[in-house]
Amino acid sequence: MNLEAEGLRKRYGDVRALDGFDLAVPPGVIHGLLGPNGAGKTTAVKALATLIDVDGGTARVAGFDVRNQAAQVRRRIGLIGQNAAVDEILGGRQNLVMFGRLYGLSKVDARAKADRLLDMFGLTEAAERAVSTYSGGMRRRLDIAAGFILTPAVLFLDEPTTGLDPRARNEVWAAVREVAEAGTTVLLTTQYLDEADQLAARISVMNHGRIVADDTPAALKRQIGGDRVTVTVAADAPLESVAAQLTTAVGIPAVPDAESHSLTFEVGAGVVALAGIVRALDDLSLVPEDLVLRRPTLDEVFLTLTAAPQEAAR
Amino acid sequence: MTAVRAGWILTQRNLAHWARQPWTPIFGLMFSIMLLLVFGFLFGGAITVPGGGDYITFLLPGMLALSMMFGVEATATAMANDARKGITDRFRSLPIGSASVALGRVGADLANSAVELLVLIAGGLLIGWRITSDPASAALAVLLLLLFRFSMLWIGIFVGLAFRGEGATMAVQVLVWPIGFLSTAIVSAETMPAWLGAIAAWNPLSATATAARGLFGNPTGITEGPLADSAVWLAVGWPLLLTAVFLPLSARAYRRLRSG
Numbered sequence: 115m116n117l118e119a120e121g122l123r124k125r126y127g128d129v130r131a132l133d134g135f136d137l138a139v140p141p142g143v144i145h146g147l148l149g150p151n152g153a154g155k156t157t158a159v160k161a162l163a164t165l166i167d168v169d170g171g172t173a174r175v176a177g178f179d180v181r182n183q184a185a186q187v188r189r190r191i192g193l194i195g196q197n198a199a200v201d202e203i204l205g206g207r208q209n210l211v212m213f214g215r216l217y218g219l220s221k222v223d224a225r226a227k228a229d230r231l232l233d234m235f236g237l238t239e240a241a242e243r244a245v246s247t248y249s250g251g252m253r254r255r256l257d258i259a260a261g262f263i264l265t266p267a268v269l270f271l272d273e274p275t276t277g278l279d280p281r282a283r284n285e286v287w288a289a290v291r292e293v294a295e296a297g298t299t300v301l302l303t304t305q306y307l308d309e310a311d312q313l314a315a316r317i318s319v320m321n322h323g324r325i326v327a328d329d330t331p332a333a334l335k336r337q338i339g340g341d342r343v344t345v346t347v348a349a350d351a352p353l354e355s356v357a358a359q360l361t362t363a364v365g366i367p368a369v370p371d372a373e374s375h376s377l378t379f380e381v382g383a384g385v386v387a388l389a390g391i392v393r394a395l396d397d398l399s400l401v402p403e404d405l406v407l408r409r410p411t412l413d414e415v416f417l418t419l420t421a422a423p424q425e426a427a428r
Numbered sequence: 429m430t431a432v433r434a435g436w437i438l439t440q441r442n443l444a445h446w447a448r449q450p451w452t453p454i455f456g457l458m459f460s461i462m463l464l465l466v467f468g469f470l471f472g473g474a475i476t477v478p479g480g481g482d483y484i485t486f487l488l489p490g491m492l493a494l495s496m497m498f499g500v501e502a503t504a505t506a507m508a509n510d511a512r513k514g515i516t517d518r519f520r521s522l523p524i525g526s527a528s529v530a531l532g533r534v535g536a537d538l539a540n541s542a543v544e545l546l547v548l549i550a551g552g553l554l555i556g557w558r559i560t561s562d563p564a565s566a567a568l569a570v571l572l573l574l575l576f577r578f579s580m581l582w583i584g585i586f587v588g589l590a591f592r593g594e595g596a597t598m599a600v601q602v603l604v605w606p607i608g609f610l611s612t613a614i615v616s617a618e619t620m621p622a623w624l625g626a627i628a629a630w631n632p633l634s635a636t637a638t639a640a641r642g643l644f645g646n647p648t649g650i651t652e653g654p655l656a657d658s659a660v661w662l663a664v665g666w667p668l669l670l671t672a673v674f675l676p677l678s679a680r681a682y683r684r685l686r687s688g
Contacts, residue, residue, distance in 0.1 A: 165685075193521040195518065199515050203444075203445045204448060205448075212437060212441050213522075216519070216522050218429050218523065260518075
């Protein structure tokens with residue numbers, strides 16, 4: 115494991131920001147840490163990045179203890195906080211050279227590294243301009259580049275796309291994938307479910323300072339049920355009898371909804387069931403107004419998990 | 429990496445800021461020059477120096493000391509800005525000594541203040557101020573002024589780190605005025621009501637201003653009291669005392685970032 119936490123606890127007054135936080139992330143993957151505002155995501159990142167002392171529990175990053183071997187940890191991590199923590203007054207290149215030298219590179223090496231990173235993250239053209247003239251996406255990419263100077267074992271990204279427009283978001287996602295392809299473990303916190311879905315191989319859902327679920331995005335979605343097929347019928351069709359007929363024909367209960375004149379099947383594998391449903395409709399000479407196959411979204415997973423944290427944690 | 433080496437890199441970063449945005453230090457300089465002209469010519473005619481002497485000659489070392497004190501604003505603002513924008517957290521996540529961030533500030537601000545002293549001294553010479561002592565004494569005066577600035581640095585670093593909000597730096601900006609004026613930097617304490625003059629005489633700024641006057645061979649405006657007898661010792665002691673208080677407080681404020 116490149117990132118391990120066991121029972122981390124941190125209190126701010128009466129608030130338990132971390133309340134038995136556990137995490138295990140193998141090398142070279144993007145791990146999503148998902149949770150609503152105030153769930154403790156940033157506190158977890160700060161604790162793992164040696165920025166704050168925890169009240170209890172242990173954590174190892176890249177094999178080193180965050181409390182007793184903070185210096186070793188810091189040599190192996192990159193941290194990208196919620197604000198793009200790059201120097202706005204300096205140019206992009208100046209920033210990377212400065213951070214490179216602070217990581218212990220010589221002037222010459224720092225410059226060479228800066229040029230490679232500018233190229234890798236598509237910032238060569240803007241290299242000399244002051245960062246204050248950068249777009250949000252450019253600033254973030256520079257931020258990520260600065261965290262990537264030593265090709266860290268672990269890169270922490272705390273809500274990297276908050277406040278960015280969709281285009282900038284795509285740019286940042288590409289940068290994050292680039293980082294992971296180079297073999298770095300990425301811990302990505304986000305409130306955006308599609309972001310976790312797009313990027314993360316595995317997702318931990320966090321609420322009230324602890325992990326309430328930990329699985330692949332697909333498995334998390336399965337956890338709250340399978341696919342759904344919804345058939346909308348004409349407004350004058352006898353919904354109850356159609357439902358009964360379809361239930362018999364398909365072999366799966368069709369749940370009618372009078373308001374939308376629709377019938378919903380909860381099915382295991384949507385595509386397989388869809389064929390049977392279409393055949394049944396055909397046999398009954400029913401022409402549906404609409405036919406939709408819907409997979410559960412991470413939003414539903416998220417809402418289910420964070421609405422009943424105690425139950426989910428059990 | 430050692431804190432000294434990282435501190436030097438961060439000093440270069442802070443100096444590069446001024447290269448990128450030269451108006452910030454230039455406005456700071458223009459402000460000091462403006463104050464010098466306002467007091468020297470606008471108010472100066474109405475001010476007499478106890479014990480005799482030309483007011484411009486009396487005023488200039490005081491303005492030098494005052495500008496060293498006003499530096500506390502720049503230090504506090506820069507520290508608070510970095511902390512607020514997350515840059516300080518970024519630096520803290522790097523494998524560099526914990527004193528680096530403060531050392532970078534110290535290096536850059538002392539360099540800036542040294543330039544400011546040179547410009548004000550040159551400006552003073554242009555409007556008739558003269559050094560009538562020997563070069564060694566004059567150099568000691570400049571060193572004492574920088575020592576005073578050094579102590580102001582730690583106050584600025586502490587305020588910037590401990591109170592990261594914009595309110596704190598505004599409070600510093602407001603407070604430096606009464607503290608700056610309640611001293612012998614601009615007028616002699618002997619022209620004030622006795623109780624006020626006593627407070628002004630105990631202002632660390634007064635010690636540095638009076639010591640610099642003596643060392644430059646200028647009128648001190650002080651004829652009796654500890655300030656008249658041992659201004660140089662006070663100008664060494666006060667900054668050391670302030671540093672002894674605020675350097676540990678700054679270190680504590682920096683460590684405290686870890687609990688937040």
